[in-house]
Amino acid sequence: KNEVEQSPQNLTAQEGEFITINCSYSVGISALHWLQQHPGGGIVSLFMLSSGKKKHGRLIATINIQEKHSSLHITASHPRDSAVYICAVQGGSEKLVFGKGMKLTVNP
Amino acid sequence: NAGVMQNPRHLVRRRGQEARLRCSPMKGHSHVYWYRQLPEEGLKFMVYLQKENIIDESGMPKERFSAEFPKEGPSILRIQQVVRGDSAAYFCASSPELAGLYEQYFGPGTRLTVT
Numbered sequence: 001k002n003e004v005e006q007s008p009q010n011l012t013a014q015e016g017e018f019i020t021i022n023c024s025y026s027v028g029i030s031a032l033h034w035l036q037q038h039p040g041g042g043i044v045s046l047f048m049l050s051s052g053k054k055k056h057g058r059l060i061a062t063i064n065i066q067e068k069h070s071s072l073h074i075t076a077s078h079p080r081d082s083a084v085y086i087c088a089v090q091g092g093s094e095k096l097v098f099g100k101g102m103k104l105t106v107n108p
Numbered sequence: 109n110a111g112v113m114q115n116p117r118h119l120v121r122r123r124g125q126e127a128r129l130r131c132s133p134m135k136g137h138s139h140v141y142w143y144r145q146l147p148e149e150g151l152k153f154m155v156y157l158q159k160e161n162i163i164d165e166s167g168m169p170k171e172r173f174s175a176e177f178p179k180e181g182p183s184i185l186r187i188q189q190v191v192r193g194d195s196a197a198y199f200c201a202s203s204p205e206l207a208g209l210y211e212q213y214f215g216p217g218t219r220l221t222v223t
Contacts, residue, residue: 033211033212035214041197041216041217041219042214042216042217043199043214043217044214045211045212045213045214048210048211086150086151088151093156093164094139094141094156094163094164094203095141095153095156095164095166095167096141096143096151096153096212097153098143098150098151098152099150100149100150101150
């Protein structure tokens with residue numbers, strides 16, 4: 001069993017829909033990261049969370065430490081949101097342990 | 109403030125050759141991480157370095173792979189005698205000097221193809 005599990009693995013949505021991406025992990029962590037990888041391959045850090053909730057534009061990330069679960073929400077989705085969204089956890093060391101990612105396609 | 113820079117962006121090597129991948133962290137960052145993304149797989153940690161020190165190399169293959177981050181210049185990931193299974197995207201990330209929890213800023217990656 002992977003330390004970090006993401007669901008769903010793939011998601012296709014229509015423009016404007018509210019999207020939720022889930023991440024569960026099985027180890028104790030000091031922080032959880034949400035990353036976005038575009039079709040060209042570049043990786044952008046979206047959020048780093050250790051508790052609670054963060055919001056940036058149309059993106060909201062939440063984490064529940066007790067349940068070892070995090071969600072990334074996208075409001076009013078747009079085709080440019082199409083990308084792979086990756087959840088990664090950071091434990092006692094600095095290194096990140098990654099989920100396999102969720103491929104999101106938003107159709108116009 | 110320039111982001112994390114990696115070069116080359118694409119590298120083609122024949123089996124048995126050496127591959128050298130370079131990473132220049134963001135200004136003010138002295139922590140560098142190397143990650144590998146094999147085709148159709150997720151990212152995997154390889155090595156974590158600070159200036160002149162390897163802090164954690166638990167993800168590095170035992171043979172043929174080495175990494176350094178000298179006092180001056182970029183971090184280098186070196187792969188000797190490459191094999192087809194080394195074909196992957198190699199990403200470097202950096203974080204600030206102070207210890208603690210910081211976002212890691214990723215470079216654009218080097219896509220290595222071994223023919």
